[in-house]
Amino acid sequence: MIQAxxxxxxxxxxxxLTLLFIAMPLKYMGxxxxxxxxxxxxxxxxxxxYVLFANFLASELRWSGKTRVAAFLAAVxxxxxxxxxxxxxKTEKA
Numbered sequence: 805m806i807q808a809x810x811x812x813x814x815x816x817x818x819x820x821l822t823l824l825f826i827a828m829p830l831k832y833m834g835x836x837x838x839x840x841x842x843x844x845x846x847x848x849x850x851x852x853x854y855v856l857f858a859n860f861l862a863s864e865l866r867w868s869g870k871t872r873v874a875a876f877l878a879a880v881x882x883x884x885x886x887x888x889x890x891x892x893x894k895t896e897k898a
Contacts, residue, residue: 805861805864806861806893808857809857809858809861809893810889810893812850812853812854812857813854813878813885813886813888813889814885814886814889815850816847816850816851816853816854816879816885817883817884817885817886819843819846819847819850819851820847820851820882820885821882821883822839822843822847823840823843823844823847824882826839827839827840827843827844828840851879854879854885855876855879858872858875858876858879859872861875862875867892871892874888874891874892875888875892
């Protein structure tokens with residue numbers, strides 16, 4: 805289960821970074837909103853999945869309140885999901 809969460813976190817983080825650093829500049833500086841239109845819903849789906857999965861794992865693994873908050877903040881910060889995996893999931897058994 806943790807391995808699936810790590811994969812989901814990687815996908816969510818990658819989609820967020822793609823939106824921030826590729827799609828948004830193309831839209832606002834290049835006048836081409838196509839990538840935002842296609843990546844936006846994909847990222848939204850991955851974001852919701854990440855938050856729901858984090859909530860489920862927090863209950864199952866009895867994460868502390870601090871770890872729960874870190875998991876949810878990781879979803880909204882650039883590079884956050886990658887940081888969360890290294891910091892909080894490194895010690896969990898896959």
